[in-house]
Amino acid sequence: MEPDAQLIQSCLRGDGPAWEELVRRHTRRVYNLCYRFTGNGTAAEDLTQEVFIRIYRTLGSYQPTYGAFPTWLTSVTRNLLVDHYRRTRRDRLTDSIDDAMPQLEGTHSPAPSPDRAALANELSEQLQQGLARLSPELREAVILRDLQELDYSEIRAVLQVPEGTVKSRINRGRIELARVLSEMGVRPA
């Protein structure tokens, strides 16, 4: 398989198939990150598209010294997720009293999510509900570490915070998520 760096160079020369390969290779990663953070299939789809549009426009500014391409891609995705979270904050604050807890849009929407059927795995759905009850800082740390399986240095590069802060957020996020899941009935046998 051709490395990402070669595909990027081909893309910069105007090679359409190279860009297509790059998109196909990383769509799943970006979509999963967006879905786990927002808990909404439509929003995840729109955000994934927005991420790749931004990547396409700024591909020339990517330098390997920034880190591996997936790390840069995750960093761009995370920045868009933060923007999205801030954009939708007002909507959440004007929602019902249930939003006193740090929930995100769509998690308890009466209309079923388009991807609800795809979440056949009950565990995956329970995990999604638990993640929705974490604060954004803890949620993104847990998603990047335990679902995206990035190491601490990659997460530090994405979040632009010291590694100690990364570890602290992951630690608190895991404890909080485990407590929430335990309240939901997902507990050790």
Added chain:
Amino acid sequence: MAMNWNCAIAEERLTDYLDGVLTPEEAAAFSAHTAGCAACARMLSEVSHLLSQVQLVEPLDPPTHLTAKILDSTIGPRTQTADWRRWFDWVGVIWQPRFGMGAATVAASIAIVFHAFAPAGGKVTFADLNPVSIVHSANRQVHLTYAHGVKFVNDLRVVYEIESRLGPQPAQMNAPVSAPQAQPPSQPSNDPHEKSQAVPHSGRRRITDGLMAFVDPSDWPDGITTRSVR
């Protein structure tokens, strides 16, 4: 000197403990604290269970149209051929064995039902959609099928009867050549035993009358005379 950790320290170092990066002394202090603290033991159990469960979660599949949507919004619509082929993406799904067998069964069932209920002549009119017409058509089709079946069976019986009467009789095959069999059957005989043997000959003549025209007279069996040929 042994470390004496409290709940706050144990909670803060939980991930380090799970990552295995604590020193032996720190790990011992963590274990000693969780052994005596029910709340921290439960926390350790829950987080360990969470991490084991997360390993089982499969990545979600993005919507199938998402990649095409991204490509359209970045490098623009691609060639017409690619769009045309996209209309036939479902063919790949149909060819899966689980769908293919089901589709073939449904198609065969529809063909059988249509064949059974279709009106004669091939042209379907509004009158044919009347339930009464459908019932009559089905009834007629059933009777035709039954009649064809009966005819087929009867034909088999006729063929069997012809073959059994044209072929040599088992008793004649086993018996030695005797004088009465060598005599022409046209000669009258007063022997009642011979009369009883003449009965099947007459029956044979009646059945085989229509076939004798196709048989060479030199090949005729001894029991059949030229009078049988019309």
